[in-house]
Amino acid sequence: AQKVTQAQTEISVVEKEDVTLDCVYETRDTTYYLFWYKQPPSGELVFLIRRNSFDEQNEISGRYSWNFQKSTSSFNFTITASQVVDSAVYFCALTHMEYGNKLVFGAGTILRVKS
Amino acid sequence: DSGVTQTPKHLITATGQRVTLRCSPRSGDLSVYWYQQSLDQGLQFLIQYYNGEERAKGNILERFSAQQFPDLHSELNLSSLELGDSALYFCASSPSYGTTDPYEQYFGPGTRLTVT
Numbered sequence: 001a002q003k004v005t006q007a008q009t010e011i012s013v014v015e016k017e018d019v020t021l022d023c024v025y026e027t028r029d030t031t032y033y034l035f036w037y038k039q040p041p042s043g044e045l046v047f048l049i050r051r052n053s054f055d056e057q058n059e060i061s062g063r064y065s066w067n068f069q070k071s072t073s074s075f076n077f078t079i080t081a082s083q084v085v086d087s088a089v090y091f092c093a094l095t096h097m098e099y100g101n102k103l104v105f106g107a108g109t110i111l112r113v114k115s
Numbered sequence: 116d117s118g119v120t121q122t123p124k125h126l127i128t129a130t131g132q133r134v135t136l137r138c139s140p141r142s143g144d145l146s147v148y149w150y151q152q153s154l155d156q157g158l159q160f161l162i163q164y165y166n167g168e169e170r171a172k173g174n175i176l177e178r179f180s181a182q183q184f185p186d187l188h189s190e191l192n193l194s195s196l197e198l199g200d201s202a203l204y205f206c207a208s209s210p211s212y213g214t215t216d217p218y219e220q221y222f223g224p225g226t227r228l229t230v231t
Contacts, residue, residue, distance in 0.1 A: 035219065044117070045205060045222035091158065101209065102148065102171050103220060105158040 002027045004094050006106035013082050014114050021077045021109045023092030029053075034068065034075045035093040035103065045091070051075065082113045118142065119223035121206050127229045133194040136226045140187055140208030146170070147189040148209075148220060149181055153202035164189055196230045203227050 003026040013019045025034065036048040049059065051068050059066045063080045079086055089110050093103040118141035128134055140147050149161040160173035164183035175181075178196075183189040193200060204227075207220035 037222075043203065043227070044224045045207075047117075047219050047221060050219045101146070101220070102160040102163060102173060103150075103158075103207075104160070107157050 002029075002032075002094050002096065002104045004092050004104055004106035006090075006092055006109050008109045009107070010110040010112070012112045012114065015084060016081050017113075018078060018080050019082050019111065019113075021079075021090050021092075021111065023075045023077065023106060025073050025075065025092070025094045027073075027094060027096065029096045032094060032096045035095070036066070036075075036077050037091045037093060037105075039089040039091065039108070041088070048077075079111075082111075084113050084115050087111060087113045117221040117223065119206060119208050119221050121204075121223035121226050123226060124224065125227050125229075127231060128196060129231055130196055130198060132196050132230075133192065134196065134228065136191040136193070136204055136206075136228075138189045138191070138206030138208075138223060140189070140206075141210075141221055144208035144210045144221075145187065146209045147183055147187070148207040149175075149189070149191050150205040150207065150222075151202045152205060152225070153199075156202075158205075161191070193228070198230050201228055201230045 005024045032053045034051045038046045065078045067076045089108045091108045092106045095103050120139045122137045145166045148163045152158045161175040162181050163171040167183050178194050181191045203225045205225045206223045209220045
């Protein structure tokens, strides 16, 4: 079975601080895909990144970076120099083709960035 | 804007009633997924359609059903509504299914259902 754990329920930081959101996953499959989505207060789900299990290169996009480590089954997300607009709920998700591409989501981490 | 549209945005109805939620996928996307987001269950997959056919099912209640039409829009029907069905219902679309590289799913803005 597939499972995603986001142990941090809520994180509060002050603007300009760096923050890392943890994601640990479980799967018996060798081919899988990991995702991060952002849900701002307005409610929509915004796609941030997709990573397949064969690509362990870390990725950086502006202030966002992702650290994928198969050895620890983790796919952590770091926001550098956080801003108030980063306040949202962040979801990590997992899928595999065998499951029809359905996404299995973690419980989400609420990030509050204070000015 | 993801390109996925959902109507209505909000829906308030009473227990025992039936409602229909509508979703139009991004242009060219063949797959449609329905997810439910509730406070106690989190974000859960309900059902997937690909080019008009059901392809995968999650923990969808028997009171719920869905279909995808020839123009690829999809409808989620919820009947005999209970208070616990109050949730945010998302539709997502993606262009491929079962290929070597599942594309990211783009989510619509959601329909917030309140059952009173």
